[in-house]
Amino acid sequence: MKQLFYFILLLAGFSSVHSCKDLLDDDGNPLVDLNNTGGLIGPRALYREITDADTIAEYQYNGLLLSKVLSSGVAAGKPKSITDIMYSGDKVSKINFNGFLDLDDNGIIDTDSVSYTQLFTYGNIGRLETISENRSIYRRPPALPGMPPNPMALLRKSKTLYSLEYNTATAKLETITMRNGPDASGIPFAYTDYSKTTYTYLGDNIARAERNYGPMTGGVFGTATERYGYDFSSYDTQISPFTLLPTAYKISRLLSTERNDVESFILSPNSPKRLSVSDLTLPIPAPVIQTTNYSYDPQTYMTKGLGVNYIYKPL
Numbered sequence: 001m002k003q004l005f006y007f008i009l010l011l012a013g014f015s016s017v018h019s020c021k022d023l024l025d026d027d028g029n030p031l032v033d034l035n036n037t038g039g040l041i042g043p044r045a046l047y048r049e050i051t052d053a054d055t056i057a058e059y060q061y062n063g064l065l066l067s068k069v070l071s072s073g074v075a076a077g078k079p080k081s082i083t084d085i086m087y088s089g090d091k092v093s094k095i096n097f098n099g100f101l102d103l104d105d106n107g108i109i110d111t112d113s114v115s116y117t118q119l120f121t122y123g124n125i126g127r128l129e130t131i132s133e134n135r136s137i138y139r140r141p142p143a144l145p146g147m148p149p150n151p152m153a154l155l156r157k158s159k160t161l162y163s164l165e166y167n168t169a170t171a172k173l174e175t176i177t178m179r180n181g182p183d184a185s186g187i188p189f190a191y192t193d194y195s196k197t198t199y200t201y202l203g204d205n206i207a208r209a210e211r212n213y214g215p216m217t218g219g220v221f222g223t224a225t226e227r228y229g230y231d232f233s234s235y236d237t238q239i240s241p242f243t244l245l246p247t248a249y250k251i252s253r254l255l256s257t258e259r260n261d262v263e264s265f266i267l268s269p270n271s272p273k274r275l276s277v278s279d280l281t282l283p284i285p286a287p288v289i290q291t292t293n294y295s296y297d298p299q300t301y302m303t304k305g306l307g308v309n310y311i312y313k314p315l
Contacts, residue, residue, distance in 0.1 A: 041299065043315040046244040050309050059245070064315060065090070066246055072109055073100055085249055092120050092248035097256065103137070105259045113138040113152050118255075120248055127171075128248055131162040131255070134183070157183040161191075162255060173199055173267070176251070178258075179216065191216050197261060205235045205268040209261045210280070227280035232265045232272035234291075238300040241310040242266040271302050 045066075049056040060068040069083040081099020085092055095118045100109045116135035123129045138152035160180045167174045175198050179191040197211040208231050212224035242250060250266050265272050273292055278285040295304040303310050 044244065044299075044301070044312045045315050046241045046310065047313040048309075048311040049241075050311065051307055056308065061315075066249060069249075071099065083249075083252075085246070091122060091126070092246050092252075094119055095249070095252050101257050103257055105257070111140070112155065118252055127164075127166065128251070129164055131164075131252070133160040133162070133255075134158075135160065159183045159189060164251075170201070172201055172204075175199070176255075178255075181216075191219070194221050195258065196221075199264070199267075202233075202235070205270050205272070206232055206264050208232070209264040211261050213258070225281075228259075228261065229278040229280050229285070230261050230264055231276045231278070231287075232268070232274070234273035235268065235270040236273065236294055236302070237270060238294070238296050238302055240266070240269055240271045241302055241312070243269055244312075271305055273305075 045061055046059050048058050054072050055070075056072060058070040059066055060070070065087060066085055068085065071081045071083065073080045081097065081101070083099075084096045086094040086096075096116075097118075098115045099113070100111070101114050102109050103112065103114070104110060114135065114137055116133055118131050118133045120128060121130045121132070134157070136157045137155045139155040140152050141150045143150050158180060160178060163177045163179075164173060165175045165177075166172060175196060177197075178193075178195040180193045180195075181189060181191040183189060192215065193213070194216045195211055195213045197209055199206050200208045208229065210227070210229045213226040214224040215222040245266075247267070253266070254260050254263060262275070262277055265275065271294055273294070274289065276287040276289040278287040290306065292306045294302050297303050297312075301310075301312065
């Protein structure tokens, strides 16, 4: 039930109506006006996701390509997390992340520092097939009384392989299988844990994501020990802000922690007005449900929902 408590915290956190943060682009232009008037016409980019509490993400571009994402740090005023995105041609080939994540699923970003590199491999028809990841987590040892804070020290390392499979009839993403294991010096590497996420669709929108977790021994998956279902419904017919981001980056965002499937709707072209999370290992699943209404700009891009404001800038 710990994970469901996290989801309650997460969904309750999506309650702000508008941010009081500075809504200007790099040149000092007022971005709010672009959302609320007919002023933004033509090519656009997603620039910021904001709430009253923080800027969830700020997107930076190199020409037309997303190149960097600045996201929430461990606390207000602290250094931001940085995601650097690299390309081979027009395809994402590598992502580096350095910063902070909510790894223990309690709704609060951890003080442990996270660094990972993901390499993206594509098949013959240009479809993303595998993501390999090397991850390190650092923790600051307690300092002695009266002494300055200690530097961050390596806590643990891991290696992860994600395999993506697609429906042969629809070509839509159908499953993501994760294999994960500790990367410890002097110990032969072996995958010790797995998860498998299965997606079902209503039209082009994801209606459900179900993720099973379990142990892995000798390359064989054991019986799942945890199962969670994420349902998305009542989709609108307008344009999701996430359609402006590369699919490979969106998948990387979902995989940044092992419990981020609640955001699976970012892979959809539209936005769900209802989402629910269920712990499927309970005798009777107890869903956590959240509903919302959306606001849109004159070009039908969504500008506000679940308490998050989406700010655009012209390309």
